[in-house]
Amino acid sequence: ILIDLGQVHGIRTGMPVVTDQGLVGRISDVTENTSKVLLLNDPGSSSSALLADSRLNGIVRGSTSGALIMDFIPQGPTFQEGEAVLSSGLGGKFPKGLAIGTVETIDSQPNAVFQTATVKPAVDFGALELVLVITNFEPNESLPDFLAAPPAQATPAAEETPADETPAEETP
Numbered sequence: 008i009l010i011d012l013g014q015v016h017g018i019r020t021g022m023p024v025v026t027d028q029g030l031v032g033r034i035s036d037v038t039e040n041t042s043k044v045l046l047l048n049d050p051g052s053s054s055s056a057l058l059a060d061s062r063l064n065g066i067v068r069g070s071t072s073g074a075l076i077m078d079f080i081p082q083g084p085t086f087q088e089g090e091a092v093l094s095s096g097l098g099g100k101f102p103k104g105l106a107i108g109t110v111e112t113i114d115s116q117p118n119a120v121f122q123t124a125t126v127k128p129a130v131d132f133g134a135l136e137l138v139l140v141i142t143n144f145e146p147n148e149s150l151p152d153f154l155a156a157p158p159a160q161a162t163p164a165a166e167e168t169p170a171d172e173t174p175a176e177e178t179p
Contacts, residue, residue, distance in 0.1 A: 029106030029129030099147030
């Protein structure tokens with residue numbers, strides 16, 4: 008979606024967007040007077056999430072159908088349909104505690120490492136009229152130091168001249 012706030016209003020890429028019902032997405036592109044919002048149900052969107060009652064963590068992502076899917080829920084501990092799903096604050100994309108939705112269905116395979124759940128969004132993405140941009144939250148999407156690739160060791164390449172050749176001088 009496109010909103011009528013931009014750079015002149017202090018809007019920056021990555022800022023969270025919400026309604027009074029819950030998390031909508033985040034700012035993906037900013038111009039002088041407008042901004043584009045990447046919705047949470049977009050296939051290119053994801054958020055770390057927390058199941059409110061069971062305290063299990065996972066990742067909520069959008070899908071091509073517009074549904075929300077919560078992946079990487081640890082296998083073993085149980086949780087219930089209807090349980091609230093909140094942003095966990097892990098990963099730095101969104102503040103902790105924003106409503107994402109409620110668990111609709113649970114897919115738990117006996118030999119799988121993780122469980123998956125379908126999440127009913129707290130926000131009606133088809134009826135958005137008024138959204139708020141959280142401007143006092145600084146998104147931090149950088150990897151923790153232990154996950155970041157080590158810096159490349161750059162060694163300047165020496166110009167090589169074969170031993171049996173002498174550089175020629177340019178003649179006019």
